[in-house]
Amino acid sequence: MKLKEEISKRKTFAIISHPDAGKTTLTEKFLLFGGAIQTAGAVKNNKIKKSATSDFMEIEKQRGISVATSVMGFKYKDKLINLLDTPGHRDFAEDTYRTLTAVDSVILVIDCVKGVEAQTERLMEVCRMRDTPVIVFINKMDLEGRDAFELLDELEEKLSIKVRPMTWPIGIGAKFKGVYNLGDSSLNLFESSKTKIAKDVTKIKSLQDAKLDEIIGSKQGDQLREDVELIEGVYEELDETAYLNGEIAPVFFGSAVNNFGIQEMLDQFVEIAPTPRARETNEGEIKPDKEKFSGFVFKIHANLDPKHRDRIAFLRVCSGKFERNKFFHHVRLDKNLRFSNPTSFMAKDKSVIDDAYPGDVIGLYDTGNFKIGDTLTEGEKYTFKGIPSFSPEIFKEVINNDPMKSKQLEKGIHQLTEEGVAQLFTARMGNKKYIGTVGELQFEVIQYRLQHEYGASCTFSPMNFYKACWFTSKNKEQLEEFIRLKSNYIVNDKDQNLVFLAQTSGILHITKQNYPDVEFHFTSEFKSQNALR
Numbered sequence: 050m051k052l053k054e055e056i057s058k059r060k061t062f063a064i065i066s067h068p069d070a071g072k073t074t075l076t077e078k079f080l081l082f083g084g085a086i087q088t089a090g091a092v093k094n095n096k097i098k099k100s101a102t103s104d105f106m107e108i109e110k111q112r113g114i115s116v117a118t119s120v121m122g123f124k125y126k127d128k129l130i131n132l133l134d135t136p137g138h139r140d141f142a143e144d145t146y147r148t149l150t151a152v153d154s155v156i157l158v159i160d161c162v163k164g165v166e167a168q169t170e171r172l173m174e175v176c177r178m179r180d181t182p183v184i185v186f187i188n189k190m191d192l193e194g195r196d197a198f199e200l201l202d203e204l205e206e207k208l209s210i211k212v213r214p215m216t217w218p219i220g221i222g223a224k225f226k227g228v229y230n231l232g233d234s235s236l237n238l239f240e241s242s243k244t245k246i247a248k249d250v251t252k253i254k255s256l257q258d259a260k261l262d263e264i265i266g267s268k269q270g271d272q273l274r275e276d277v278e279l280i281e282g283v284y285e286e287l288d289e290t291a292y293l294n295g296e297i298a299p300v301f302f303g304s305a306v307n308n309f310g311i312q313e314m315l316d317q318f319v320e321i322a323p324t325p326r327a328r329e330t331n332e333g334e335i336k337p338d339k340e341k342f343s344g345f346v347f348k349i350h351a352n353l354d355p356k357h358r359d360r361i362a363f364l365r366v367c368s369g370k371f372e373r374n375k376f377f378h379h380v381r382l383d384k385n386l387r388f389s390n391p392t393s394f395m396a397k398d399k400s401v402i403d404d405a406y407p408g409d410v411i412g413l414y415d416t417g418n419f420k421i422g423d424t425l426t427e428g429e430k431y432t433f434k435g436i437p438s439f440s441p442e443i444f445k446e447v448i449n450n451d452p453m454k455s456k457q458l459e460k461g462i463h464q465l466t467e468e469g470v471a472q473l474f475t476a477r478m479g480n481k482k483y484i485g486t487v488g489e490l491q492f493e494v495i496q497y498r499l500q501h502e503y504g505a506s507c508t509f510s511p512m513n514f515y516k517a518c519w520f521t522s523k524n525k526e527q528l529e530e531f532i533r534l535k536s537n538y539i540v541n542d543k544d545q546n547l548v549f550l551a552q553t554s555g556i557l558h559i560t561k562q563n564y565p566d567v568e569f570h571f572t573s574e575f576k577s578q579n580a581l582r
């Protein structure tokens with residue numbers, strides 16, 4: 050009973066956005082509403098600044114600091130909310146994708162001037178892989194942005210999801226006055242405040258209320274009435290099941306920095322966002338209310354101090370109850386482990402916890418037992434699915450500068466790639482190793498860390514690969530022929546899966562034509578069943 054009660058209180062989510070759309074600002078406002086911080090600025094300090102791209106150590110340092118805010122727990126109404134932070138820097142996109150496997154829903158922030166941007170589309174693709182429920186927040190309505198209806202069309206078109214506005218902006222840019230709540234036909238006009246949560250100053254009960262025209266003027270009043278009529282005619286009511294299935298996204302408008310439209314969204318979020326959901330394993334679904342504990346590691350953070358090579362593994366609790374000092378089973382290593390100081394995170398504070406429930410994320414101190422995707426159970430042998438690797442965009446071969454230190458290099462490369470800093474591909478013949486990343490920054494990080502933490506020195510030689518493709522086929526003969534004839538371009542990933550490194554999109558296209566029965570995938574996890582790989 051207690052377990053079910055704990056589960057029903059929890060909501061675990063992430064805020065995602067293209068850099069600069071307002072993710073950090075919105076996070077801060079949520080923490081203010083939740084009473085977890087008192088003034089704005091607390092989160093901002095931990096942000097990885099986009100301008101610092103050349104100064105990677107600074108970024109690593111900031112990444113280190115951001116451990117404290119990797120998970121921000123706060124209470125709102127009677128709910129316990131776990132907000133998982135995702136790095137804003139594009140080069141750490143893989144980190145973000147993995148974090149998305151540990152949440153039950155997301156809030157997507159869109160800049161109203163820029164609309165749907167490249168990173169927004171990619172993040173949504175990842176959400177769709179798991180049918181993650183999405184709420185959209187269209188931010189910066191105080192700027193001269195695009196027309197609200199046009200933005201909704203763009204969302205539907207580019208993100209392939211139906212939308213339903215829940216609030217509506219009154220004016221835009223200099224004329225932006227606030228948002229009308231379509232759900233309860235009310236209007237809260239807030240005083241804008243950059244640092245604290247202002248009390249609502251005016252509450253209006255209906256669109257017909259004469260006070261409305263008094264406050265926003267009859268021109269904007271008429272426009273609002275007209276817009277609302279159009280919305281009710283064009284958009285269907287929000288179907289909560291469709292939202293939970295990831296088919297329709299409720300949309301809110303506002304200005305994070307001015308604190309407009311946030312409370313409307315947060316109120317709706319606690320109402321409709323899913324409580325911890327069931328997760329897929331290789332032996333079927335595990336429901337959160339299963340009595341026996343289970344969880345998986347989705348992120349590993351290295352200690353920056355080279356004298357302490359310990360790391361923090363972030364574990365999402367999926368079922369049952371996690372307890373401090375109790376032995377749990379590490380499925381991959383077939384080994385029992387216990388944790389004497391597991392930590393939870395409340396806004397900026399870390400504290401040791403005695404227990405944790407489904408939906409919670411805890412930090413486990415690790416001396417090298419964990420790699421991303423590892424499952425912990427109460428003795429059962431299943432493993433969680435759903436931590437895919439995505440095709441990197443930049444590939445380089447590792448060149449060892451110091452043959453005397455080959456062992457250190459090998460060990461360092463393995464540990465760093467297990468942390469998820471980059472992906473490692475190994476040639477099946479010979480000893481060539483390729484590193485694949487989303488951004489250039491990781492190469493600098495790897496080189497620096499190999500030198501300082503492992504005493505190994507290497508350089509990278511660029512490789513002209515376009516994509517890493519995991520592949521499957523039901524046609525054994527064709528699969529074997531493909532592997533034989535393309536052997537120079539077929540490597541192993543970290544889990545010994547075969548991966549085809551296509552040099553160009555043209556080559557991939559021709560390969561697909563030549564081997565019609567071989568299926569190519571840009572992520573390591575795909576829905577193809579009963580296929581050989």
Ligand code: G4P
Pocket residue numbers: 066067068069070071072073074075137188189190191192303304305306307
């Ligand atoms: P991110 O985490 O998604 O990268 O975005 P962040 O919240 O840092 O916001 C990016 C910039 O947009 C910040 O300005 C922030 O103040 C601004 N911003 C956020 N919400 C709004 C809004 O509703 N309206 C307007 N006009 N601006 C908004 P900055 O100049 O980069 O930082 P700062 O010096 O203001 O802190």
